[in-house]
Amino acid sequence: MSNTIAEKILLDHSNLKDVIPGQFIECEIDLIMVHEQLGGRIHKEYEKLEIDYVWDPNKIFFILDHWVPAPTISAAEMHQDCRTFAKKYKFIHNIGMNKGICHQVLPEMGFSRPGMLIVGSDSHTTTYGAFNCLSTGIGATDVSVVFATGNLWFKVPESFKIILEGLLNKGTMSKDFILQLIGDLTTKGAIYKSLEFHGDGIKGLSIDGRMTITNMVVEAGAKFGVFLPDDRLTKWLKERTSTPYKYVYPDEGAVYEKEFNYHLSEITPVVAKPSSPGNIAQVEEVEGVEIDQAFIGSCTNGRMEDFRMAAKILKGNKINSKTRLIIIPASMEIYREALKEGLIEIFLNAGAIVGNSTCGPCVGGHMGVLGPDEICISSSNRNFVGRMGAPSAQIYLASPATVAASSINGKITDPRGLL
């Protein structure tokens, strides 16, 4: 039988001979990522099982990233709780809080490799699909089940084939593409589906750019987002891991529920207006909306490609006096690289506030919480009511290019005019 990538990887992790979409199956998990949720809910839930072990302490990746360093006493308590758990169950990959955001650090350390099945206590766990593996978010109770047994039930998803051709134009980024795709699919258009990215257009996308895309597939409801592999991925993995892996391609004749074609050169800068990632508009339609805050960072867009683009736009410019620009690298490795390349210097000269790596403002945690009625343009992934602070604040999602351009003018700005 011909299978999609999702079907192949799920089959490979089950004890079955074949799988079909809609089927409920049990799979063995290769790796589980947990963050502050460990102290938030998982700890209490896991204790209910009254067992003194985890199935495999070597297959757990534990990191603190959402509220680091702790902004409040309750966050600090949550961290203490996490550490207690990690120590008690002898976690081997206890990453701490000084490396960065889970979805950046885990791949950087070579933990996401082709063919793997990875789950994580975070909805944006879909990010690792950029590395030709299957990964998805689960809740605290599912994490407990994996901790205890190493297995989890899955419904085999139908797949959508998304064929990419061509190259993005100047000033347009992979963020614009994924926002456009979410707009086209709607936020419920891909519930439970696996989005499989095909086509020659992949070659023109950096690994950073692919991660932005797989990161946000969940905003269309998708369970997985997975890229076909290529030479760029081979090169990236070579620098990160010596563990052997095998690429996964879909079979000839694999069945897709829907097929979509995108020519990347036709993608233009877009924003997601308040308060849904699917509320897409061309940047021209909202140009001139005055902003109080601009944010470049998060697991969606805090990488080198994003910073290089922002620096290109900000170099020699000052941000508008009515606006604040917050820049947060997705990992401390990126922070170092940006320092070396002189990007941090450019950001500081422009008047930006540069912070340590954390989820921080994206979850309204700290380092840039919005006040009542404020308007923010953000490179992050969600613009829900109250997401970044006050419920009356409004969030526009956009590419780092659009965010940088907007911070200079103090109002939403098409970045193409500044490049």
Place this chain on the structure above:
Amino acid sequence: MINKIEGYTYILVNDINTDDIVPSNALTLRDTSEMAKHTLRYLHPNFVEMVKKHNIIIAGENFGTGSSREEAVNVFKILGVKAIIAKTFARIYFRNLINLGIPGIQLNWNETDFSHGDHLEIALNKGIIFNKTKNKEVSFKKLPDFLTKILEDEGILNQLKKKLFK
């Protein structure tokens, strides 16, 4: 027990997300019953009072979209919500509901089926909702047996515990 669920409806709109249910800034609260006081506080400031009687939630499409935070199910559990009926559920949210032992019923309902405050009786094993207020029966596609089993065991951890200590 789960085959006869009785309660009164509370109607919600489409696309209620996990930040609507538990705002991010309530997530670090260590006391879960304190956290539950924040449930839907921006959209429905009186929800926590209302839910004492209106304990069956009727939602639109894509209910629970957003984060994997299980708190967004747990607060409903703490507040005594007995079932959630939605046109569609976000994937992680649906898993979390079943895992914590709250029946999630997918049903493409309309206004003639339910209004706010209707008195319902749900028979999960039969796939039938009887609306006592409207004297109307609505049927839904039953859950797969293994999910029903999780609900009968009052959540997947109880079920797992039974297996582990068999």
